[in-house]
Amino acid sequence: MEFIDYYKLLELDKSASQADIKKSYRKLARKYHPDLNPNNKEAQAKFQQINEAHEVLSDPEKRKKYDQYGKDWEHAEQYEEARRHQQTAGGAGGGFGGFEGYGDPRQRAHSYSGNFDEDTFSDFFEQMFGSSARAHGSRRQRHFKGQDYNAELELNLRDVYTSQKQTLTINGKNIRLTIPAGVENGQTIKIKGHGGPGVQGGPRGDLYITFKIINNTTFKREKENLYSTVNINLYTAMLGGEITVDTFSGKVKLKVKPETQSGTRVKLKGKGFPKYKKENQYGDLYITYNVEMPTNLSAKEKELFRELQKLRS
Amino acid sequence: MNLEDLIPTEEICMRYKVEQTFISSLSQSGLIKIVTVEKSQYVPTDEIAAFEKLRRLHYELNINLEGLEAIQHLLAQLEELQLQNRKLKNRLGLYE
Numbered sequence: 086m087e088f089i090d091y092y093k094l095l096e097l098d099k100s101a102s103q104a105d106i107k108k109s110y111r112k113l114a115r116k117y118h119p120d121l122n123p124n125n126k127e128a129q130a131k132f133q134q135i136n137e138a139h140e141v142l143s144d145p146e147k148r149k150k151y152d153q154y155g156k157d158w159e160h161a162e163q164y165e166e167a168r169r170h171q172q173t174a175g176g177a178g179g180g181f182g183g184f185e186g187y188g189d190p191r192q193r194a195h196s197y198s199g200n201f202d203e204d205t206f207s208d209f210f211e212q213m214f215g216s217s218a219r220a221h222g223s224r225r226q227r228h229f230k231g232q233d234y235n236a237e238l239e240l241n242l243r244d245v246y247t248s249q250k251q252t253l254t255i256n257g258k259n260i261r262l263t264i265p266a267g268v269e270n271g272q273t274i275k276i277k278g279h280g281g282p283g284v285q286g287g288p289r290g291d292l293y294i295t296f297k298i299i300n301n302t303t304f305k306r307e308k309e310n311l312y313s314t315v316n317i318n319l320y321t322a323m324l325g326g327e328i329t330v331d332t333f334s335g336k337v338k339l340k341v342k343p344e345t346q347s348g349t350r351v352k353l354k355g356k357g358f359p360k361y362k363k364e365n366q367y368g369d370l371y372i373t374y375n376v377e378m379p380t381n382l383s384a385k386e387k388e389l390f391r392e393l394q395k396l397r398s
Numbered sequence: 399m400n401l402e403d404l405i406p407t408e409e410i411c412m413r414y415k416v417e418q419t420f421i422s423s424l425s426q427s428g429l430i431k432i433v434t435v436e437k438s439q440y441v442p443t444d445e446i447a448a449f450e451k452l453r454r455l456h457y458e459l460n461i462n463l464e465g466l467e468a469i470q471h472l473l474a475q476l477e478e479l480q481l482q483n484r485k486l487k488n489r490l491g492l493y494e
Contacts, residue, residue: 115459120451123473124480233447270491271484288443305492312492 089210091138091151099152103143110139137210231290232281240264242300246333246359255279255292262294267309267361270298304333309368311357314375317341322376332356332370339372347376404433404440414453423463424452429470 092099095109113135115121122128141147234255248266252259260279268274273295280290305312315330325343329336332353339351350373357368382390407421421441425432430449433440441449455461455469 111459115461118455118459120455121469121473123476270488300491307489307492 089134089137091141094134094138095142097142101142106139106142110135110143114139141210231283231288233290234280234292235295236292237295237297238264239297239299240268242298242302242304242306243333245296245298253294260292264296265362266359267363268296268298269308269361270296270300272296302333303331304370306358309358309360309366311368311370312373313370314373316375316377317345318377319379321345322347322374330372333358341374345374345376347374349374401435401440403443404435405443405446407432407439407441410441410449414450416453416457420453420456421449424449424466427463427467429466 092101095101095106095113097105097109101109114132117128117132117135119125119129119132122132141151236253236255238251238253245264245268246266249264251262251264253262254260260276262276273293276292276294278289279292283289300306303313311333313331315328317328320326321328321341322345323343325345326341328339328341330339330353334356337353337356339353350371353370353372355367356370360366360368379386407418410416410421411418421430421432421439424430429452430445431442433442452466452470455466456463461469
């Protein structure tokens with residue numbers, strides 16, 4: 086576990102006054118507050134760090150302990166134990182007050198009670214100040230609605246070609262979910278009432294699921310349209326013919342027109358991807374022909390090509 | 399709208415420890431919607447998330463009403479740009 090320099094996090098030096106700490110914290114909180122940085126995990130992490138730094142440095146007792154032990158924080162408890170023994174032996178009585186009972190956290194100013202993860206304190210913080218401090222740290226106020234949960238679900242492109250039922254386990258609870266066909270990469274859906282429990286009879290929060298669609302097919306996708314490249318030989322391109330191509334719903338036969346150029350694009354109507362939440366409606370599949378030139382020509386082939394060349398010149 | 403989808407503003411003031419004037423100001427600025435039923439004012443439950451966000455920004459970051467309006471506007475733009483960015487990234491996949 087690494088030492089966390091709370092002063093550095095708040096861009097302060099060790100002699101900073103409480104006013105300096107408050108000012109710097111406010112400045113940084115405005116910069117990194119998750120409400121002002123939606124979908125920005127880095128900002129959220131940074132916000133949690135500065136929150137933790139503020140939690141320690143704005144509390145004189147915690148700050149004293151932090152300053153006292155600094156990088157030797159891992160031995161703080163041993164030092165304290167030794168000190169307690171020394172004081173008891175010397176008849177000083179009382180001992181060291183410990184680090185519990187920081188007062189009612191609700192009384193403290195600048196408490197952030199956003200709809201974020203409560204689990205926002207580092208292992209370093211816990212190790213140094215104990216888990217009771219964490220309880221003080223998460224100073225959420227009473228809310229009607231429960232916390233919103235965010236989850237990411239990874240699916241293959243083929244999985245979202247059809248609507249499918251999935252069972253997700255969120256916080257130990259199974260949620261049966263129908264994922265509509267045609268869902269897009271990066272799309273977020275809201276499942277009402279599957280977030281954290283509400284407070285005092287309030288509604289539950291919502292569950293937001295963001296889909297990460299892995300495309301491990303040869304098709305490229307843009308919304309409901311699919312794109313693929315199909316190789317055809319020179320003779321089919323020149324004279325026309327019939328080829329078999331793959332689509333998402335199986336193989337189809339396709340007629341190639343004579344004198345087809347490489348790069349020609351044809352559209353297979355309705356052979357694309359399902360339209361999101363539009364039953365039985367599909368996009369199109371665009372096929373681009375790539376004409377393959379023959380290689381390793383025999384003497385006879387070369388002769389025939391020369392014949393053809395003569396005819397064209 | 400059903401009454402069960404509405405929360406009286408007095409209750410919101412009590413629970414969230416905010417002034418009635420704060421809710422009225424948010425409503426007057428068009429930041430949240432307030433519904434009046436038989437002279438009583440209510441906030442629809444689907445506005446609560448927006449209200450909570452605005453409350454946090456106001457009370458925790460000391461952002462005044464004009465600031466909240468500007469933030470709301472910029473966040474809407476940001477959301478639109480993020481959506482556009484996602485679509486463009488998906489489209490870019492076609493050429494990779």
